[in-house]
Amino acid sequence: QVQLVQSGPEMRKPGTSVKVSCKASGYTFTGYYVHWLRQAPGQGLEWMGWINPTNGATQFAQKFVGWVTMTRDTSLGSASLELTALKFDDTAIYYCARASRDGYNTWYFEVWGRGTLVSVSS
């Protein structure tokens, strides 16, 4: 079946980096953009950006420009999210999601990974 399997929980100290992976199965990886979102404890959903698995093009929400990287490995059918210079308030569950667009060119997310908890603590 169609699924996105994310890597396990991570703990990091402030100022360090972390990489989260998202492996797709059950569909053609290059057929759908992969988006990344996060959710801080007790908070709402925050969209981070997307990657086009076909060519590696990316787009980010403004607050993530310059310190977040999204990559993909088409041979593995996997996307990755790397966050650098972590701060305490980057503690969150990070989700990858398979995206489609409707007739209004609005993204929607039909398939989600289970999420990866990244904890930033000294």
Add this chain to the structure above:
Amino acid sequence: SSDLTQDPVVSVPLGQTVKITCQGDTLRTYSATWYRQKPGQAPLLVIYSNYKRPSGIPARVSASRSGNTASLTITGAQAEDEGDYYCSSRETGNNIVLFGGGTKLTVL
């Protein structure tokens, strides 16, 4: 505009009808998407393109959009409808995804 506004908390007696709303200028142009999230779970797509239901979403869940407001209606609310509901759309003029702050739905 880059804001989508939702009421933080809504409750409904079991079996009654409830409407959850989402307001934002971008909804005058672009469609609304709705997700439901239960504690400890990833969000689940319940409505896309203003009113379309993915397979597996029951017919008691419906939605519409008028002007700057999108609405999600649950007719005959069940206990399993509890959760946090998030609306989503896109920012005017670019490919940025927006989310509302979420509505916590309690079925009494």
